[in-house]
Amino acid sequence: MGRELPPPRIRSVESLSDAVASPDSFGKLMMRGVDVDRLIQREHSAVVLENACQKARDLGDLRWVVRTSQRLADVTGLPSHRLELARCLVWATDFTAADAALPDEIEDASARAARAALDCQIALGLRDHDRAQRAIQDCVDAGGDAMQLRIRLVSALLSWGDIDGAEKTLDGVIAATGPNPALAALQVRLALCRDGPADALRLLESASAHLPPSSEGYRALKLALLNERGRYNEAVDLAAEWLKETPLAVSLYPQAVHAAQHCDRVIELGRIFEEIDTKYPSVPEVVDVLCNHAIDQGDAPLKARLLQEIRERSSWTWMIMQFGEACQNPQTADVDGFLRMIEDDGVSFAGPRVLYALFNYYFYPDAAGLARAKAEVDRLIPGGMDDSGLIALHLRLLIALDRDDEACAFFRTLPRGMAATAVLAPFEMYFMSREGRDAEARAGWNRYLVETAHIALNARSSYPDEIVLRDNPEPNDILAFITVFNGIEYVEWFLDYYRKLGIGRFYFCDNGSTDGTFEYLQAQPDVCLFRNAGSFAASACGVFWINHLMRRFGTGHWCLHLDMDEALVFPGMEGGRSLHDLTRYLDSRGFQATGGLMVDIYPDVLATDPDANPFESSQFIDTDYVWMRNELPPYHFVKGGVRARLTGRSLLMTKSPLVKMSDDTAFIANNHQHTHLRMADVTVALLHYKFIGAFRDRVREAVDRQEHFQGARFYRVLEASVGQKEKLHELTSTESVRYSSTLTLLNNHMLKSSVFWETFALQPSSDANTL
Structure with a gap:
């Protein structure tokens, strides 16, 4: 029997030279307690710093590339090192810092074209069109190839919303050089902004000579256009087929995830990525997308394994992943402090700022939270005018802040094609509804359901x-x-x-x-x-x-x-007004639907007497519900309630359950939202009796089935919060009040009546009972 070998000794790291020589990445050394930042700042050897920079570059860890390049430029002051620092900062999208680092003059003639190229990229990042044009000419004068710079310029013009400028520039490039795959892709992107996703898809199909359907560029673009058109199921089907054929076509990943999130197929797509990770372990793009999936789904073991792997190779990616998790768990994380920390560390990418804006919109939609969200979006929107999701968030925030006129004016400035994308088209119908153009809004929604092949009417199911x-x-x-x-x-x-x-x-x-x-x-x-x-x-x-x-x-x-588990209540029902009285009133005023909210109603403790009536035991509600206007009918968004309090998650509590049905009416998200109907001046509520009887067993069943929204991820969070059967979980808090009647809701501004309804003449004998 052989002698057991001792574990290998961990080599002491006392200098940056030691860190470079170590088999561990800088990220892993940090995990071991080595202050690599301090070692870099203490280093004065250009050779050691260059070796450190190369090690970081080989690993793809941009944070350490920037840190070592910054120190190297400080130590030597050489234009070549400053040029390299500027290049790293451009990769990091910190264009202001890159501009400061860029040397004014380069004596080496061979490097002048490289400096001009960086100057152009910095100018585009700073949205300085004239400077970018001059830099392109400087690149040409220095003997460089300016093709990629002109392509970047067209792309930038699209992102600034200058469609005419982009088209003119693109036509000039094509005339000078002839078509190629990159230019064909730009033509398709231009068609999306100018004409809409349907026309852009047709143009893509006609561009097969330069974008073959088997190419990754074609496939990534097609998935993006299908998403812009709202054809999410079709996009997931194609992504699944193509990823089986070419699993490491990483440019397909973001669009596949986007589509799966919008048609509730994240579990299916997650399994595909797990299979790819098993076959091709440690591919950064695969690990990143799978880690995000694990965070979204609350898969703690998978998340922990992947976060450790990410931290070893990419510090900023690891920070951004951790920030994403914090945004889903505000009860246990200082999200504001976290954002400041990663920005102070040098993270300049747009993603965390968008995530922070979304976090405030969904978790803290009071005036202060909406203002914080809008401040972040305002920084991004001038350079994001080709990003339909960012534009939608900008409009959504304006509407939530009761700035409809400003939102409408901004929407009218959008190119026709961008306004026709799936995420932005509903705003057109929203503004129609605000102007009383009900017939047009209704017709617009009918077109929308057809154009998007909406899953509400075209699901992968049978009748x-x-x-x-x-x-x-x-x-x-x-x-x-x-x-x-x-x-x-x-x-x-x-x-x-x-x-x-x-x-x-x-x-x-x-x-x-x-x-x-x-x-x-x-x-x-x-x-x-x-x-x-x-x-x-x-x-x-x-x-x-x-x-x-x-x-x-x-x-x-x-x-x-x-x-x-829902019980409808409405103003006046305890005073002798029946549901039939309400519908007669709605008919008399020409209303076609009543919006409202779902109100979680619950007992004081989760474990109750098995002999007690569980519905009578449920007597408490929270009063922290927040309302704000939204572009989707019934044109408001509601959040709050005991489940949000217990889990820290933002839940859609909007309801619009009572509608005058016609053959063109459709619900688009459970009984939360529907196509355009003329909304009543009276709201209703659905008392939600979730916490009765075998509640924990029902939650476990939902988790096991994985049939609820996004793979029942909320049920997993709920189970983690109150799922332990041995615990007597208290549900009431300072937000709780005892529910006695609809007056409880009216007095807490959770239900709305109207003088017209309250004075509506009832028929002498009601044809239905009241409760």
């Missing part, structure tokens, strides 16, 4: 099978539409509640229940029952099924789109 179909409802019946899976704890309460409210017919789509729900519903005389046991996620979380049923059976009726 539900008809199980039980009752007699046709009466003309004035209010109908309820529900998707259900294993709702036996709720079904009796739910039907009793809504029968008393006056619902004439229930249309259930069962998603393959195994707990007796399906059989119970079959026996109910006022239930029409349908079934689809396929993927809930693939059906857009049931929206595809419900839209089909509502268009088939609900047209001409007032309809409720509900979940099994």
